[in-house]
Amino acid sequence: MINLQRLHTRAAFFRVLRSFFYQHDFLEVDTPVRQPVLIPETNIQPPASEDWLLQTSPELCMKRLLALGAGRIFQICPCFRRGERGRLHSEEFLMLEWYRRAADYHQLMRDCEELIRTVSGGLAEADCFAGIDLSGRWPQITVAEAFARFSPVPLERALEEGSFDEVMVEDIEPRLGLQQPYFLCDYPAEMASLARRSPADLQVAERFELYIRGVEVANGFSELADAQEQRQRFTQEIEHIKAQWGRQAAMPEQFLAALPAMGESAGIALGVDRLLMLALNKTALQDVQTFSAEDL
Protein backbone atom coordinates (compact mmCIF):
# COMPACT_ATOMS: atom_id res chain seq x y z
CA MET A 1 0.00 0.00 0.00
CA ILE A 2 1.11 3.52 -0.80
CA ASN A 3 2.55 5.85 1.88
CA LEU A 4 1.27 9.37 2.50
CA GLN A 5 4.16 11.12 0.78
CA ARG A 6 3.74 9.04 -2.36
CA LEU A 7 -0.03 9.61 -2.29
CA HIS A 8 0.77 13.31 -2.69
CA THR A 9 3.24 12.56 -5.51
CA ARG A 10 0.58 10.48 -7.25
CA ALA A 11 -1.94 13.34 -7.00
CA ALA A 12 0.64 15.80 -8.39
CA PHE A 13 1.30 13.37 -11.23
CA PHE A 14 -2.41 13.32 -12.16
CA ARG A 15 -2.50 17.13 -12.11
CA VAL A 16 0.48 17.29 -14.47
CA LEU A 17 -1.07 14.76 -16.86
CA ARG A 18 -4.42 16.57 -16.96
CA SER A 19 -2.96 20.06 -17.31
CA PHE A 20 -0.85 18.85 -20.24
CA PHE A 21 -3.98 17.79 -22.11
CA TYR A 22 -5.95 20.91 -21.14
CA GLN A 23 -3.09 23.06 -22.49
CA HIS A 24 -3.21 21.17 -25.77
CA ASP A 25 -6.98 21.65 -26.16
CA PHE A 26 -7.98 18.08 -25.41
CA LEU A 27 -11.45 17.39 -24.10
CA GLU A 28 -11.57 15.12 -21.04
CA VAL A 29 -14.18 12.38 -21.56
CA ASP A 30 -15.56 9.47 -19.58
CA THR A 31 -17.02 6.25 -20.94
CA PRO A 32 -18.58 3.18 -19.21
CA VAL A 33 -16.11 0.66 -17.78
CA ARG A 34 -18.76 -2.09 -18.02
CA GLN A 35 -19.88 -2.94 -21.53
CA PRO A 36 -21.74 -5.69 -23.40
CA VAL A 37 -19.22 -5.89 -26.31
CA LEU A 38 -15.46 -5.33 -26.28
CA ILE A 39 -12.71 -5.40 -28.89
CA PRO A 40 -12.21 -9.08 -29.78
CA GLU A 41 -8.59 -9.77 -28.78
CA THR A 42 -7.25 -13.32 -28.39
CA ASN A 43 -4.50 -12.43 -25.93
CA ILE A 44 -6.47 -10.17 -23.62
CA GLN A 45 -9.03 -11.70 -21.24
CA PRO A 46 -11.76 -9.43 -19.83
CA PRO A 47 -13.36 -10.26 -16.47
CA ALA A 48 -17.10 -10.88 -16.66
CA SER A 49 -19.52 -8.67 -14.78
CA GLU A 50 -22.83 -10.50 -14.71
CA ASP A 51 -23.55 -11.00 -18.43
CA TRP A 52 -21.47 -7.96 -19.47
CA LEU A 53 -17.71 -7.43 -19.41
CA LEU A 54 -15.30 -5.06 -17.69
CA GLN A 55 -13.39 -3.06 -20.26
CA THR A 56 -9.83 -3.97 -21.21
CA SER A 57 -9.47 -0.52 -22.83
CA PRO A 58 -11.84 2.41 -23.52
CA GLU A 59 -10.79 2.36 -27.20
CA LEU A 60 -14.11 1.51 -28.88
CA CYS A 61 -16.13 4.10 -26.97
CA MET A 62 -13.51 6.79 -27.45
CA LYS A 63 -13.42 6.24 -31.21
CA ARG A 64 -17.18 6.54 -31.29
CA LEU A 65 -16.74 9.97 -29.68
CA LEU A 66 -14.30 10.89 -32.46
CA ALA A 67 -16.95 9.79 -34.96
CA LEU A 68 -19.34 12.15 -33.17
CA GLY A 69 -17.04 14.98 -34.21
CA ALA A 70 -14.77 15.42 -31.18
CA GLY A 71 -11.32 16.47 -32.39
CA ARG A 72 -9.00 15.77 -29.47
CA ILE A 73 -10.06 13.69 -26.47
CA PHE A 74 -8.39 12.05 -23.49
CA GLN A 75 -9.42 9.87 -20.59
CA ILE A 76 -7.82 8.36 -17.47
CA CYS A 77 -9.78 5.27 -16.44
CA PRO A 78 -9.49 1.83 -14.86
CA CYS A 79 -9.00 -1.14 -17.19
CA PHE A 80 -9.15 -4.84 -16.35
CA ARG A 81 -7.25 -7.86 -17.65
CA ARG A 82 -7.85 -11.29 -16.20
CA GLY A 83 -4.87 -13.36 -15.08
CA GLU A 84 -2.28 -10.60 -15.50
CA ARG A 85 -0.40 -10.38 -12.25
CA GLY A 86 3.23 -9.51 -11.65
CA ARG A 87 5.78 -6.79 -11.14
CA LEU A 88 4.59 -4.98 -14.29
CA HIS A 89 1.02 -6.28 -14.42
CA SER A 90 -2.08 -5.83 -12.40
CA GLU A 91 -5.55 -7.20 -13.09
CA GLU A 92 -6.91 -3.67 -12.54
CA PHE A 93 -4.79 -0.73 -13.63
CA LEU A 94 -5.15 2.86 -14.78
CA MET A 95 -4.98 3.65 -18.45
CA LEU A 96 -4.48 7.03 -20.10
CA GLU A 97 -5.79 7.12 -23.65
CA TRP A 98 -5.77 10.04 -26.03
CA TYR A 99 -7.03 10.41 -29.60
CA ARG A 100 -6.52 13.01 -32.31
CA ARG A 101 -8.49 13.46 -35.51
CA ALA A 102 -6.51 14.34 -38.64
CA ALA A 103 -3.30 12.94 -37.21
CA ASP A 104 -1.13 9.84 -37.57
CA TYR A 105 1.20 7.89 -35.28
CA HIS A 106 4.11 10.31 -35.82
CA GLN A 107 2.12 13.02 -34.05
CA LEU A 108 1.52 10.63 -31.12
CA MET A 109 5.27 10.06 -30.76
CA ARG A 110 5.79 13.83 -30.50
CA ASP A 111 2.99 13.93 -27.89
CA CYS A 112 4.77 11.23 -25.86
CA GLU A 113 8.05 13.16 -25.88
CA GLU A 114 6.42 16.35 -24.74
CA LEU A 115 4.10 14.70 -22.19
CA ILE A 116 6.85 12.74 -20.48
CA ARG A 117 9.20 15.73 -20.37
CA THR A 118 6.33 17.68 -18.77
CA VAL A 119 5.84 14.92 -16.18
CA SER A 120 9.56 14.87 -15.42
CA GLY A 121 9.67 18.65 -14.95
CA GLY A 122 6.32 18.86 -13.17
CA LEU A 123 6.97 16.51 -10.26
CA ALA A 124 8.73 17.82 -7.15
CA GLU A 125 11.12 14.84 -7.08
CA ALA A 126 14.59 15.88 -8.27
CA ASP A 127 15.74 12.67 -9.97
CA CYS A 128 12.77 11.66 -12.11
CA PHE A 129 13.69 9.07 -14.79
CA ALA A 130 17.25 9.02 -13.39
CA GLY A 131 19.83 8.16 -16.05
CA ILE A 132 17.39 8.52 -18.97
CA ASP A 133 17.98 11.35 -21.43
CA LEU A 134 14.53 12.74 -22.30
CA SER A 135 15.72 15.60 -24.53
CA GLY A 136 15.18 15.99 -28.27
CA ARG A 137 13.56 13.45 -30.52
CA TRP A 138 13.69 9.91 -29.23
CA PRO A 139 15.10 7.14 -31.40
CA GLN A 140 12.78 5.05 -33.53
CA ILE A 141 13.55 1.46 -34.39
CA THR A 142 11.33 -0.71 -36.57
CA VAL A 143 10.36 -4.21 -35.50
CA ALA A 144 12.33 -5.55 -38.50
CA GLU A 145 15.47 -3.61 -37.45
CA ALA A 146 15.10 -4.71 -33.83
CA PHE A 147 14.98 -8.37 -34.91
CA ALA A 148 18.00 -7.88 -37.17
CA ARG A 149 19.98 -6.32 -34.32
CA PHE A 150 18.94 -8.27 -31.24
CA SER A 151 17.19 -11.52 -32.18
CA PRO A 152 18.89 -14.90 -32.55
CA VAL A 153 16.28 -15.81 -35.22
CA PRO A 154 15.16 -13.67 -38.18
CA LEU A 155 11.74 -11.99 -37.98
CA GLU A 156 10.25 -14.17 -40.74
CA ARG A 157 11.21 -17.36 -38.95
CA ALA A 158 9.98 -16.09 -35.58
CA LEU A 159 6.59 -15.32 -37.18
CA GLU A 160 6.47 -18.71 -38.92
CA GLU A 161 7.36 -20.80 -35.90
CA GLY A 162 5.36 -18.62 -33.50
CA SER A 163 8.28 -17.48 -31.33
CA PHE A 164 7.76 -13.73 -31.92
CA ASP A 165 6.55 -13.06 -28.36
CA GLU A 166 9.36 -15.05 -26.74
CA VAL A 167 12.01 -13.17 -28.74
CA MET A 168 10.39 -9.86 -27.82
CA VAL A 169 10.43 -10.66 -24.11
CA GLU A 170 13.85 -12.31 -23.92
CA ASP A 171 15.98 -10.54 -26.52
CA ILE A 172 14.43 -7.26 -27.62
CA GLU A 173 12.45 -5.55 -24.84
CA PRO A 174 15.27 -5.69 -22.24
CA ARG A 175 17.49 -3.70 -24.64
CA LEU A 176 15.09 -0.86 -25.45
CA GLY A 177 15.05 2.53 -23.77
CA LEU A 178 18.05 2.14 -21.49
CA GLN A 179 19.64 5.55 -22.16
CA GLN A 180 16.81 7.27 -24.02
CA PRO A 181 13.16 6.25 -24.46
CA TYR A 182 12.72 4.20 -27.63
CA PHE A 183 9.87 3.91 -30.09
CA LEU A 184 9.56 0.38 -31.48
CA CYS A 185 7.45 0.80 -34.62
CA ASP A 186 5.95 -0.73 -37.73
CA TYR A 187 4.62 -4.04 -36.42
CA PRO A 188 3.71 -6.90 -38.76
CA ALA A 189 0.17 -6.02 -39.94
CA GLU A 190 -1.36 -9.16 -38.38
CA MET A 191 -0.25 -7.89 -34.96
CA ALA A 192 -2.18 -4.66 -35.09
CA SER A 193 -5.85 -5.48 -35.34
CA LEU A 194 -7.08 -1.87 -35.21
CA ALA A 195 -4.17 -0.08 -36.91
CA ARG A 196 -3.88 1.20 -40.45
CA ARG A 197 -1.44 -0.52 -42.81
CA SER A 198 1.51 1.62 -43.85
CA PRO A 199 0.96 3.04 -47.37
CA ALA A 200 4.70 2.51 -47.98
CA ASP A 201 4.63 -1.18 -47.02
CA LEU A 202 1.32 -3.04 -46.69
CA GLN A 203 3.02 -5.82 -44.69
CA VAL A 204 3.41 -3.53 -41.70
CA ALA A 205 0.97 -1.46 -39.66
CA GLU A 206 1.52 2.08 -38.40
CA ARG A 207 1.74 0.96 -34.79
CA PHE A 208 4.41 1.72 -32.17
CA GLU A 209 5.23 0.88 -28.59
CA LEU A 210 7.13 3.25 -26.32
CA TYR A 211 9.83 1.64 -24.16
CA ILE A 212 11.65 3.12 -21.18
CA ARG A 213 14.19 0.98 -19.30
CA GLY A 214 12.95 -2.12 -21.14
CA VAL A 215 9.37 -1.50 -19.94
CA GLU A 216 6.53 -1.05 -22.43
CA VAL A 217 4.81 2.22 -21.50
CA ALA A 218 2.41 3.01 -24.35
CA ASN A 219 0.94 1.53 -27.51
CA GLY A 220 -0.18 3.91 -30.26
CA PHE A 221 -1.25 3.72 -33.86
CA SER A 222 -2.77 5.38 -36.87
CA GLU A 223 -6.36 4.17 -36.69
CA LEU A 224 -7.87 1.89 -39.27
CA ALA A 225 -10.96 3.74 -40.52
CA ASP A 226 -12.06 1.18 -43.12
CA ALA A 227 -15.08 -0.56 -41.58
CA GLN A 228 -14.99 -3.43 -44.04
CA GLU A 229 -11.34 -4.31 -43.36
CA GLN A 230 -11.96 -3.87 -39.64
CA ARG A 231 -14.88 -6.32 -39.78
CA GLN A 232 -12.72 -8.91 -41.55
CA ARG A 233 -9.99 -8.58 -38.92
CA PHE A 234 -12.50 -8.85 -36.06
CA THR A 235 -14.06 -11.94 -37.70
CA GLN A 236 -10.63 -13.61 -37.72
CA GLU A 237 -9.98 -12.61 -34.13
CA ILE A 238 -13.38 -13.93 -33.01
CA GLU A 239 -12.50 -17.29 -34.61
CA HIS A 240 -9.14 -17.35 -32.80
CA ILE A 241 -10.84 -16.64 -29.48
CA LYS A 242 -13.32 -19.45 -30.10
CA ALA A 243 -10.52 -21.87 -31.02
CA GLN A 244 -8.22 -20.97 -28.13
CA TRP A 245 -10.57 -20.20 -25.27
CA GLY A 246 -13.92 -21.67 -26.37
CA ARG A 247 -15.57 -18.30 -25.81
CA GLN A 248 -17.94 -16.74 -28.34
CA ALA A 249 -16.97 -13.06 -28.60
CA ALA A 250 -19.50 -10.66 -30.11
CA MET A 251 -18.92 -8.40 -33.11
CA PRO A 252 -18.79 -4.71 -32.05
CA GLU A 253 -21.53 -3.69 -34.50
CA GLN A 254 -22.18 -0.19 -33.13
CA PHE A 255 -18.49 0.62 -33.32
CA LEU A 256 -18.27 -0.63 -36.92
CA ALA A 257 -21.32 1.45 -37.84
CA ALA A 258 -19.65 4.59 -36.43
CA LEU A 259 -16.21 3.95 -37.94
CA PRO A 260 -16.69 5.64 -41.35
CA ALA A 261 -17.50 8.93 -39.58
CA MET A 262 -14.26 8.83 -37.57
CA GLY A 263 -12.03 9.85 -40.44
CA GLU A 264 -8.24 9.83 -40.30
CA SER A 265 -7.23 9.60 -36.65
CA ALA A 266 -4.58 8.35 -34.30
CA GLY A 267 -4.86 7.08 -30.74
CA ILE A 268 -2.70 5.78 -27.96
CA ALA A 269 -3.01 3.92 -24.64
CA LEU A 270 -0.46 4.57 -21.90
CA GLY A 271 -0.05 2.66 -18.64
CA VAL A 272 -0.35 5.36 -15.99
CA ASP A 273 1.03 3.28 -13.10
CA ARG A 274 3.97 2.14 -15.21
CA LEU A 275 4.83 5.71 -16.17
CA LEU A 276 4.76 6.86 -12.54
CA MET A 277 6.82 3.81 -11.54
CA LEU A 278 9.49 4.74 -14.10
CA ALA A 279 9.38 8.45 -13.21
CA LEU A 280 10.09 7.57 -9.56
CA ASN A 281 12.82 5.06 -10.52
CA LYS A 282 10.89 2.14 -9.05
CA THR A 283 10.77 -1.39 -10.44
CA ALA A 284 7.28 -2.64 -9.50
CA LEU A 285 3.78 -1.25 -10.02
CA GLN A 286 3.05 -2.14 -6.40
CA ASP A 287 5.52 0.61 -5.39
CA VAL A 288 3.27 3.34 -6.81
CA GLN A 289 -0.30 1.97 -6.83
CA THR A 290 -2.59 3.32 -4.10
CA PHE A 291 -3.68 -0.24 -3.36
CA SER A 292 -2.35 -3.35 -5.07
CA ALA A 293 -4.13 -6.71 -5.13
CA GLU A 294 -2.08 -7.91 -2.13
CA ASP A 295 -3.43 -5.01 -0.02
CA LEU A 296 -7.08 -5.89 -0.53
Added chain:
Amino acid sequence: MYNASDLRKGLKVQIDGAPYIVIDFEFSKPGKGQALYRCKMRNMITGNQLVQTYRSNDKFDEAGLEESTMQYLYNQGDEFHFMNTETFEQIMLTTEQIGDNIHFLLDNMEVEMLFFNDQAIDISLPTFVDLAVTQADPWVKGDTSGTDTKPVTVETGFELQVPPFVEEGDRVQIDTRTGAYVTRVKE
Protein backbone atom coordinates in the same frame (compact mmCIF):
# COMPACT_ATOMS: atom_id res chain seq x y z
CA MET B 1 -1.02 -31.28 -12.92
CA TYR B 2 -0.03 -27.63 -12.85
CA ASN B 3 -0.60 -25.00 -15.57
CA ALA B 4 1.99 -22.34 -16.35
CA SER B 5 -0.29 -19.84 -14.64
CA ASP B 6 0.15 -21.79 -11.36
CA LEU B 7 3.92 -21.22 -11.41
CA ARG B 8 5.27 -19.16 -8.54
CA LYS B 9 8.30 -18.95 -6.31
CA GLY B 10 8.76 -22.08 -4.24
CA LEU B 11 6.50 -24.33 -6.38
CA LYS B 12 7.97 -27.79 -7.04
CA VAL B 13 7.35 -29.37 -10.45
CA GLN B 14 8.69 -32.25 -12.49
CA ILE B 15 10.55 -31.59 -15.73
CA ASP B 16 12.05 -34.35 -17.87
CA GLY B 17 11.73 -36.75 -14.96
CA ALA B 18 13.52 -34.56 -12.39
CA PRO B 19 12.17 -32.47 -9.51
CA TYR B 20 12.63 -28.71 -9.85
CA ILE B 21 11.90 -25.87 -7.47
CA VAL B 22 10.98 -22.43 -8.88
CA ILE B 23 13.45 -19.89 -7.48
CA ASP B 24 12.48 -16.86 -9.56
CA PHE B 25 9.37 -16.11 -11.56
CA GLU B 26 8.12 -13.26 -13.72
CA PHE B 27 4.87 -12.80 -15.64
CA SER B 28 5.50 -11.12 -19.02
CA LYS B 29 3.31 -10.06 -21.86
CA PRO B 30 4.78 -8.20 -24.82
CA GLY B 31 2.38 -5.55 -26.18
CA LYS B 32 -0.76 -7.29 -27.48
CA GLY B 33 1.13 -10.59 -27.37
CA GLN B 34 0.43 -13.73 -25.39
CA ALA B 35 1.08 -14.27 -21.69
CA LEU B 36 4.53 -15.70 -21.00
CA TYR B 37 5.82 -17.11 -17.74
CA ARG B 38 9.58 -16.67 -17.32
CA CYS B 39 10.98 -19.03 -14.79
CA LYS B 40 14.28 -19.74 -13.11
CA MET B 41 14.35 -23.20 -11.54
CA ARG B 42 16.79 -25.38 -9.65
CA ASN B 43 17.10 -29.11 -10.13
CA MET B 44 16.58 -30.46 -6.61
CA ILE B 45 18.96 -33.37 -7.16
CA THR B 46 21.86 -31.91 -9.16
CA GLY B 47 21.45 -28.26 -8.10
CA ASN B 48 21.70 -27.17 -11.75
CA GLN B 49 19.73 -24.08 -12.67
CA LEU B 50 17.40 -23.77 -15.63
CA VAL B 51 15.94 -20.60 -17.16
CA GLN B 52 12.87 -21.24 -19.29
CA THR B 53 9.91 -19.32 -20.75
CA TYR B 54 6.52 -21.06 -20.70
CA ARG B 55 3.14 -20.29 -22.29
CA SER B 56 -0.21 -20.49 -20.55
CA ASN B 57 -1.08 -23.84 -22.14
CA ASP B 58 2.15 -25.54 -20.93
CA LYS B 59 1.51 -28.15 -18.23
CA PHE B 60 3.66 -29.65 -15.49
CA ASP B 61 3.48 -32.80 -13.38
CA GLU B 62 3.74 -32.39 -9.67
CA ALA B 63 7.22 -33.07 -8.41
CA GLY B 64 5.99 -36.15 -6.52
CA LEU B 65 8.12 -35.49 -3.46
CA GLU B 66 7.52 -37.18 -0.14
CA GLU B 67 8.80 -36.20 3.26
CA SER B 68 9.44 -38.57 6.17
CA THR B 69 10.74 -38.10 9.69
CA MET B 70 13.94 -40.10 10.12
CA GLN B 71 16.15 -40.68 13.11
CA TYR B 72 19.91 -40.55 12.67
CA LEU B 73 21.44 -43.73 14.11
CA TYR B 74 25.19 -43.82 13.51
CA ASN B 75 27.85 -43.52 10.87
CA GLN B 76 30.40 -46.00 9.68
CA GLY B 77 33.09 -44.22 7.66
CA ASP B 78 31.35 -42.69 4.67
CA GLU B 79 27.95 -44.29 5.43
CA PHE B 80 25.31 -42.50 7.50
CA HIS B 81 22.45 -44.67 8.72
CA PHE B 82 18.92 -43.39 9.37
CA MET B 83 15.70 -45.06 10.49
CA ASN B 84 12.15 -44.13 9.57
CA THR B 85 10.42 -43.39 12.90
CA GLU B 86 7.11 -44.83 11.69
CA THR B 87 8.07 -47.87 9.64
CA PHE B 88 11.48 -48.52 11.27
CA GLU B 89 12.85 -48.97 7.77
CA GLN B 90 16.56 -48.09 7.59
CA ILE B 91 18.37 -46.26 4.83
CA MET B 92 21.93 -45.12 4.25
CA LEU B 93 23.24 -41.81 2.87
CA THR B 94 26.78 -40.87 1.88
CA THR B 95 28.89 -38.01 3.29
CA GLU B 96 28.30 -36.15 0.02
CA GLN B 97 24.51 -36.45 0.37
CA ILE B 98 24.71 -35.21 3.97
CA GLY B 99 26.65 -32.11 2.84
CA ASP B 100 27.05 -29.29 5.35
CA ASN B 101 24.50 -30.90 7.68
CA ILE B 102 27.37 -33.07 8.91
CA HIS B 103 28.44 -30.19 11.17
CA PHE B 104 25.26 -30.39 13.24
CA LEU B 105 24.23 -34.06 13.06
CA LEU B 106 24.07 -35.86 16.43
CA ASP B 107 23.17 -39.46 17.22
CA ASN B 108 19.40 -39.98 17.69
CA MET B 109 18.58 -36.58 16.12
CA GLU B 110 15.28 -36.50 14.19
CA VAL B 111 15.51 -35.00 10.70
CA GLU B 112 13.06 -34.46 7.84
CA MET B 113 14.11 -36.38 4.75
CA LEU B 114 12.86 -35.55 1.24
CA PHE B 115 12.30 -38.43 -1.20
CA PHE B 116 11.86 -38.37 -4.97
CA ASN B 117 10.83 -41.74 -6.49
CA ASP B 118 11.80 -43.42 -3.19
CA GLN B 119 15.27 -41.93 -3.44
CA ALA B 120 16.41 -39.61 -0.61
CA ILE B 121 17.46 -36.28 -2.12
CA ASP B 122 17.70 -33.91 0.84
CA ILE B 123 17.61 -33.80 4.61
CA SER B 124 16.64 -30.86 6.74
CA LEU B 125 17.74 -30.57 10.35
CA PRO B 126 15.94 -28.81 13.16
CA THR B 127 16.58 -25.06 12.75
CA PHE B 128 18.33 -24.89 16.12
CA VAL B 129 20.57 -27.53 17.70
CA ASP B 130 22.42 -27.55 21.03
CA LEU B 131 26.01 -28.76 20.87
CA ALA B 132 28.69 -29.12 23.55
CA VAL B 133 31.84 -27.02 23.29
CA THR B 134 34.83 -29.36 23.26
CA GLN B 135 37.59 -26.84 22.82
CA ALA B 136 37.78 -23.15 23.76
CA ASP B 137 40.53 -20.78 24.75
CA PRO B 138 40.04 -19.37 28.25
CA TRP B 139 38.60 -15.88 28.48
CA VAL B 140 41.31 -13.44 29.54
CA LYS B 141 39.66 -10.82 31.75
CA GLY B 142 40.68 -7.33 30.92
CA ASP B 143 41.42 -8.27 27.32
CA THR B 144 41.09 -4.94 25.56
CA SER B 145 42.03 -6.13 22.08
CA GLY B 146 38.55 -5.10 21.01
CA THR B 147 37.48 -8.43 19.55
CA ASP B 148 34.11 -9.45 20.91
CA THR B 149 34.14 -13.06 19.68
CA LYS B 150 36.50 -16.03 19.82
CA PRO B 151 36.67 -19.33 17.94
CA VAL B 152 35.52 -22.57 19.60
CA THR B 153 35.11 -26.18 18.45
CA VAL B 154 31.93 -28.17 19.21
CA GLU B 155 31.41 -31.94 19.62
CA THR B 156 30.83 -32.52 15.89
CA GLY B 157 34.20 -30.92 15.08
CA PHE B 158 32.54 -27.76 13.73
CA GLU B 159 34.29 -24.45 14.45
CA LEU B 160 32.41 -21.20 15.00
CA GLN B 161 32.73 -17.75 16.55
CA VAL B 162 31.12 -17.20 19.96
CA PRO B 163 31.17 -14.50 22.65
CA PRO B 164 34.27 -14.62 24.88
CA PHE B 165 32.38 -15.85 27.98
CA VAL B 166 31.64 -19.29 26.43
CA GLU B 167 33.88 -21.95 27.94
CA GLU B 168 34.82 -25.55 27.32
CA GLY B 169 32.02 -27.86 28.51
CA ASP B 170 29.26 -25.25 27.89
CA ARG B 171 26.42 -26.06 25.51
CA VAL B 172 25.62 -23.56 22.78
CA GLN B 173 22.62 -23.22 20.48
CA ILE B 174 23.48 -22.96 16.77
CA ASP B 175 21.29 -21.95 13.79
CA THR B 176 21.75 -24.85 11.36
CA ARG B 177 20.80 -22.69 8.34
CA THR B 178 23.71 -20.29 8.86
CA GLY B 179 26.02 -22.09 11.29
CA ALA B 180 25.89 -19.03 13.54
CA TYR B 181 25.94 -18.95 17.36
CA VAL B 182 22.55 -18.11 18.90
CA THR B 183 22.95 -18.38 22.69
CA ARG B 184 24.59 -20.27 25.54
CA VAL B 185 22.28 -22.98 26.88
CA LYS B 186 21.69 -23.11 30.64
CA GLU B 187 21.81 -26.69 31.88
